[in-house]
Amino acid sequence: MGRTEISKKIGSVGEEEPPDYLGGCCFSASAMEDDKGVTLEELKMKLADFAKERDWDQFHSPRNLLLALVGEVGELSELFQWKGEVPRGLPGWSEDEKTHLGEELSDVLLYLVRLSDICNVDLGKATLRKLELNAIKYPVHLAKGSSRKLGEVNTSATTSTNGLLKNGSTDDGKTGNSS
16 A cells, blocks of 8 residues: 555544554544644654554564665655755645655654664664764854864864964954964
């Protein structure tokens, strides 16, 4: 059964509650409508239940999940292929294209959450830690408005022990003459 057939079977948000094709483990349309959102922990538990109900744990090795994730990233990439640079908000995309995008993004997220669970990685904590590391790697005063990579940011504006940048200026662009 393809994406279109499944979408028709489960209906869309706002329609009558769809039948429970997902074995009771996943969110109903009414649960998706409330404003509280969903946590990574809730997704992790629902995915674990989903796999267990289908006896799929036997197939969910880190390698298999990673390869499935890569495949889904490929499917996501196909939606943007040959479209050139796509502006924010996706102007010009049909509602069907946006719905399909949401489905592919969800596939990527679901495999990522499942992989992190199988590998015993707390994805929320790991993500917050990574954000902290990125803030250190890319301090605002060096990285703001720049798309340069770490080595380019740090080598082009590394401070010496006297507080001057390699080019003899301070972070604010003033020269370091101390007369």
